[in-house]
Amino acid sequence: ETGVTQSPTHLIKTRGQQVTLRCSSQSGHNTVSWYQQALGQGPQFIFQYYREEENGRGNFPPRFSGLQFPNYSSELNVNALELDDSALYLCASSLWVIQDLNHQETQYFGPGTRLLVL
Amino acid sequence: AQTVTQSQPEMSVQEAETVTLSCTYDTSESDYYLFWYKQPPSRQMILVIRQEAYKQQNATENRFSVNFQKAAKSFSLKISDSQLGDAAMYFCAYRSVHGGSQGNLIFGKGTKLSVKP
Numbered sequence: 001e002t003g004v005t006q007s008p009t010h011l012i013k014t015r016g017q018q019v020t021l022r023c024s025s026q027s028g029h030n031t032v033s034w035y036q037q038a039l040g041q042g043p044q045f046i047f048q049y050y051r052e053e054e055n056g057r058g059n060f061p062p063r064f065s066g067l068q069f070p071n072y073s074s075e076l077n078v079n080a081l082e083l084d085d086s087a088l089y090l091c092a093s094s095l096w097v098i099q100d101l102n103h104q105e106t107q108y109f110g111p112g113t114r115l116l117v118l
Numbered sequence: 119a120q121t122v123t124q125s126q127p128e129m130s131v132q133e134a135e136t137v138t139l140s141c142t143y144d145t146s147e148s149d150y151y152l153f154w155y156k157q158p159p160s161r162q163m164i165l166v167i168r169q170e171a172y173k174q175q176n177a178t179e180n181r182f183s184v185n186f187q188k189a190a191k192s193f194s195l196k197i198s199d200s201q202l203g204d205a206a207m208y209f210c211a212y213r214s215v216h217g218g219s220q221g222n223l224i225f226g227k228g229t230k231l232s233v234k235p
Contacts, residue, residue, distance in 0.1 A: 043209075045222035048221060111160065111162045112161045
């Protein structure tokens with residue numbers, strides 16, 4: 001177990017709806033990254049949060065947004081759901097030590113949330 | 119932009135035998151990290167092994183070892199004494215040495231490993 005938890009485990013939504021996914025970081029970690037994994041594919045980077053600020057974004061539209069809280073837990077919000085948003089959503093936490101030559105430690109993943117959009 | 123390629127969609131190995139999974143990558147950076155992650159049917163992405171590009175010595179974790187060829191941009195994973203619990207999707211991943219917006223992992227498409235009893 002990595003100590004990274006995600007909720008809910010599964011979710012079914014209809015096209016056009018909005019969804020919020022949650023992630024609790026491993027103790028001592030200050031950075032959370034979110035990934036989308038379509039069926040049969042490797043995970044694709046959505047965005048990363050460090051100290052409550054978005055700090056890097058992949059090729060995803062603005063309807064994908066996020067938050068990071070003071071306790072370093074995080075949310076991923078997706079508005080106006082589309083059928084292609086059906087995927088496994090993974091969060092990963094890590095420790096980023098800026099003072100240490102901008103060094104970022106290994107990312108540890110949660111179990112994921114399976115989202116199905118009908 | 120960096121890319122990661124896994125050319126073996128599926129592999130099979132007999133229990134107790136050895137199997138090697140291939141991975142190649144493309145980058146213009148000289149320093150970076152490479153990873154192998156395992157994803158069993160439970161979906162949890164589990165770190166198997168990590169290699170720093172500046173280290174010439176190949177990383178080893180128990181039955182798992184890598185063959186890191188920096189000039190060839192190749193990073194293969196060798197699993198020795200394969201066990202039934204090794205059956206999973208295996209993903210090769212690249213990450214820049216820098217944090218922040220460059221700190222995301224870039225994954226290959228994965229290799230599905232089956233272990234036959």
